[in-house]
Amino acid sequence: xxxxxxxxxxxxxxxxxxxxxxxxxxxxxxxxxxxxxxxxxxxxxxxxxxxxxxxxxxxxxxxxxxxxxxxxxxxxxxxxxxxxxxxxxxxxxxxxxxxxxxxxxxxxxxxxxxxxxxxxxxxxxxxxxxxxxxxxxxxxxxxxxxxxxxxxxxxxxxxxxxxxxxxxxxxxxxxxxxxxxxxxxxxxxxxxxxxxxxxxxxxxxxxxxxxxxxxxxxxxxxxxxxxxxxxxxxxxxxxxxxxxxxxxxxxxxxxxxxxxxxxxxxxxxxxxxxxxxxxxxxxxxxxxxxxxxxxxxxxxxxxxxxxxxxxxxxxxxxxxxxxxxxxxxxxxxxxxxxxxxxxxxxxxxxxxxxxxxxxxxxxxxxxxxxxxxxxxxxxxxxxxxxxxxxxxxxxxxxxxxxxxxxxxxxxxxxxxxxxxxxxxxxxxxxxxxxxxxxxxxxxxxxxxxxxxxxxxxxxxxxx
Amino acid sequence: xxxxxxxxxxxxxxxxxxxxxxxxxxxxxxxxxxxxxxxxxxxxxxxxxxxxxxxxxxxxxxxxxxxxxxxxxxxxxxxxxxxxxxxxxxxxxxxxxxxx
Numbered sequence: 391x392x393x394x395x396x397x398x399x400x401x402x403x404x405x406x407x408x409x410x411x412x413x414x415x416x417x418x419x420x421x422x423x424x425x426x427x428x429x430x431x432x433x434x435x436x437x438x439x440x441x442x443x444x445x446x447x448x449x450x451x452x453x454x455x456x457x458x459x460x461x462x463x464x465x466x467x468x469x470x471x472x473x474x475x476x477x478x479x480x481x482x483x484x485x486x487x488x489x490x491x492x493x494x495x496x497x498x499x500x501x502x503x504x505x506x507x508x509x510x511x512x513x514x515x516x517x518x519x520x521x522x523x524x525x526x527x528x529x530x531x532x533x534x535x536x537x538x539x540x541x542x543x544x545x546x547x548x549x550x551x552x553x554x555x556x557x558x559x560x561x562x563x564x565x566x567x568x569x570x571x572x573x574x575x576x577x578x579x580x581x582x583x584x585x586x587x588x589x590x591x592x593x594x595x596x597x598x599x600x601x602x603x604x605x606x607x608x609x610x611x612x613x614x615x616x617x618x619x620x621x622x623x624x625x626x627x628x629x630x631x632x633x634x635x636x637x638x639x640x641x642x643x644x645x646x647x648x649x650x651x652x653x654x655x656x657x658x659x660x661x662x663x664x665x666x667x668x669x670x671x672x673x674x675x676x677x678x679x680x681x682x683x684x685x686x687x688x689x690x691x692x693x694x695x696x697x698x699x700x701x702x703x704x705x706x707x708x709x710x711x712x713x714x715x716x717x718x719x720x721x722x723x724x725x726x727x728x729x730x731x732x733x734x735x736x737x738x739x740x741x742x743x744x745x746x747x748x749x750x751x752x753x754x755x756x757x758x759x760x761x762x763x764x765x766x767x768x769x770x771x772x773x774x775x776x777x778x779x780x781x782x783x784x785x786x787x788x789x790x791x792x793x794x795x796x797x798x799x800x801x802x803x804x805x806x807x808x809x810x811x812x813x814x815x816x817x818x819x820x821x822x823x824x825x826x827x828x829x830x831x832x833x834x835x836x837x838x839x840x841x842x843x844x845x846x847x848x849x850x851x852x853x
Numbered sequence: 854x855x856x857x858x859x860x861x862x863x864x865x866x867x868x869x870x871x872x873x874x875x876x877x878x879x880x881x882x883x884x885x886x887x888x889x890x891x892x893x894x895x896x897x898x899x900x901x902x903x904x905x906x907x908x909x910x911x912x913x914x915x916x917x918x919x920x921x922x923x924x925x926x927x928x929x930x931x932x933x934x935x936x937x938x939x940x941x942x943x944x945x946x947x948x949x950x951x952x953x
Contacts, residue, residue, distance in 0.1 A: 448907035461926025469934035494921035641872030742884030
């Protein structure tokens with residue numbers, strides 16, 4: 391038998407770990423302290439996991455070590471080798487793993503003792519949310535990785551089918567509690583995993599910032615529910631640590647989800663259930679025609695500007711043009727031009743995606759500006775350079791009746807000159823014609839972002 | 854409902870408010886590391902997975918618990934490394950001073 395103080399010592403470590411998690415998350419409010427915060431949180435997590443091995447009565451040590459080694463080394467290696475541009479899908483997959491772990495823990499709890507109604511109900515709830523989170527995150531991963539189409543996949547009668555799958559699945563879970571028979575958990579899990587897949591299929595790539603943060607929140611809640619279920623069981627008071635950590639993430643993720651949805655002027659429900667972007671809007675009228683510009687003229691226009699605002703979008707990420715963009719900004723600044731970057735909250739595929747990409751290229755974060763800050767300055771801007779962004783600069787957002795109506799956008803049309811780098815004449819993700827491109831002050835520079843910005847750079851070097 | 858669950862519920866309520874207050878001050882610039890960092894924090898599920906496997910008795914429970922431990926460990930290490938990598942990028946961009 392282990393001495394009686396050992397449980398107190400273990401709980402003490404969990405207590406400190408929770409405290410450090412809170413401080414670590416708070417350190418996230420400033421770029422200067424964020425890294426320190428996460429490193430401390432990492433140390434606290436390491437201690438919390440390490441002391442768990444000393445829990446009195448623990449068995450199956452070999453399996454535990456093996457599992458931690460496989461998952462730990464795998465996660466470490468994978469997260470290290472992956473390219474920075476693949477970060478959204480990495481976040482999605484590791485988040486899915488957490489949801490899967492929560493669902494699996496719930497299964498073990500239910501298999502070992504289904505008769506305790508309050509514990510079992512909490513476990514079933516954790517299993518529901520965890521299963522949806524892992525299945526949905528996997529679909530998000532496949533879409534972001536480009537292993538399946540990032541367009542909305544719309545099945546016929548999907549609302550009815552999806553709701554049916556969810557209701558029947560939950561009913562199987564409820565029945566297993568009622569009948570005290572764990573066998574019915576099998577169809578329960580299958581249907582809930584299926585629901586997670588069906589829920590995510592009709593969501594398009596540009597809505598991924600909302601999806602990723604919601605699944606992050608869901609995993610947090612599933613983990614917290616497991617913590618609830620385990621407080622009564624072998625985990626004891628350590629369950630509270632898991633509840634707090636899970637709920638913290640649930641709150642943070644929910645807040646981020648709402649912020650992302652609000653940045654598109656849509657509700658979270660609209661993102662999940664409307665299959666946005668699956669149909670093209672036709673009614674919108676556009677006047678004038680697209681006016682192309684070549685790289686040499688565009689470069690001259692920018693070189694003689696006082697202020698250039700660069701608006702990066704997902705097209706820049708796809709073309710991996712951020713290094714070239716950094717070069718361009720350096721050259722312009724060397725010529726005395728003020729260069730600012732305008733970042734829309736939902737540009738890219740995860741919250742804050744553009745900030746990360748530009749930081750990766752070495753662009754200092756005091757050059758990056760939020761929508762509200764930069765909108766006030768756009769009228770006094772000589773050139774706005776839009777790189778692979780479309781919907782976030784579409785003035786249709788100001789026009790009643792458009793699907794984009796009300797979405798807060800970057801008002802680049804107010805700049806004296808607008809140059810848009812675009813691969814072709816296609817529409818944005820929302821499938822809505824962008825009449826910005828037809829305005830008198832707008833010129834189109836065709837080509838993929840990498841090539842087009844490269845041309846601008848070499849033109850600027852010549853002059 | 855057992856007293857323990859009520860305690861946990863009260864704690865959860867406070868944690869939700871704490872989370873909301875802490876996170877609402879995070880600037881847009883740090884949204885990605887915030888998401889990735891909170892992704893790492895829910896990796897504490899690994900502790901639950903270790904306990905679940907550690908007290909598992911039947912082969913089926915052990916198998917599922919084993920999978921839970923692997924997934925939990927993937928979540929916690931992957932989430933940590935990704936977050937540190939993202940944040941070191943912000944460090945670097947500051948120290949290099951960016952475009953002059």
